Amino acid sequence: MPPRFFIDQPLQAGEQLSLPAGAARHVQVLRLQPGASITLFNGDGAEWLASVTQMGRSDVSVQLGARTEVDRELALSITLALGMPANERMDGLIEKATELGVARVQPLMCERSVLRLSGERAQKKRAHWQGVASAACEQSGRTRVPQIGPVLSLPEWLASLVAAADGARWVLSLRDAQPLQTLAVPASLICLSGPEGGLTEAEENAASEAGFKAVSLGSRVLRADTAPLALLSHLALSAPENR
Numbered sequence: 001m002p003p004r005f006f007i008d009q010p011l012q013a014g015e016q017l018s019l020p021a022g023a024a025r026h027v028q029v030l031r032l033q034p035g036a037s038i039t040l041f042n043g044d045g046a047e048w049l050a051s052v053t054q055m056g057r058s059d060v061s062v063q064l065g066a067r068t069e070v071d072r073e074l075a076l077s078i079t080l081a082l083g084m085p086a087n088e089r090m091d092g093l094i095e096k097a098t099e100l101g102v103a104r105v106q107p108l109m110c111e112r113s114v115l116r117l118s119g120e121r122a123q124k125k126r127a128h129w130q131g132v133a134s135a136a137c138e139q140s141g142r143t144r145v146p147q148i149g150p151v152l153s154l155p156e157w158l159a160s161l162v163a164a165a166d167g168a169r170w171v172l173s174l175r176d177a178q179p180l181q182t183l184a185v186p187a188s189l190i191c192l193s194g195p196e197g198g199l200t201e202a203e204e205n206a207a208s209e210a211g212f213k214a215v216s217l218g219s220r221v222l223r224a225d226t227a228p229l230a231l232l233s234h235l236a237l238s239a240p241e242n243r
């Protein structure tokens with residue numbers, strides 16, 4: 001498979017294009033030569049095969065071929081809202097959640113969250129995580145890039161949700177919760193998962209009032225970055241794929 005690159009701009013079959021700096025650097029690192037094939041996508045559900053026409057010192061020009069619709073999305077739409085784990089664990093989580101097919105990630109600050117972000121720092125982190133998601137799409141072959149939401153507190157996020165007509169709502173819980181394997185795979189899901197210190201009882205009650213069903217992943221306590229990935233793996237492998 002030719003190397004894949006995410007380009008955040010409209011693309012048109014047949015056009016000549018100068019690659020943005022990030023993609024151009026990657027092409028340089030791969031030492032591709034004029035005539036080499038690459039694949040471009042911009043997140044709208046399609047791919048373009050492109051041919052390198054010119055390699056400058058830092059700029060790379062390509063000629064786009066035809067637009068091909070490519071659907072590698074899960075048959076169910078999953079929004080993952082989670083108490084952000086600290087350090088590079090959030091990067092790893094976004095990378096792997098993207099590979100597993102998540103549609104949207106909502107970073108949350110909960111009562112026991114270690115990582116607290118606001119203002120410019122929060123915006124920079126969001127942009128960084130969006131880049132991690134794009135890179136994971138390049139690697140995994142997805143043509144739609146999951147959206148990373150703005151950092152919100154749990155109460156802010158719960159208040160922003162519209163009435164529960166739109167699919168299932170689950171909160172991953174170590175309290176009295178229904179085992180995941182007894183639940184049918186929903187067509188659309190918003191799933192809340194706690195931070196390193198877990199969700200407080202008051203937070204789980206607030207989620208329950210907003211229509212979230214408590215769901216168990218078993219008797220072992222999983223890390224804040226493991227629990228959502230276990231859920232996604234289960235759903236991704238249980239859901240019928242779009243083929």
Ligand code: SAM
Nearest residue numbers: 172173193194198199216217218221222224227
């Ligand atoms: N000591 C914390 C507690 O008791 O809540 C542990 C929190 S755990 C590291 C982080 C989050 O992962 C939890 O808030 C929960 O959402 C989820 N989680 C971890 N293990 C789980 C399990 N076995 N079933 C359901 N959710 C789980």
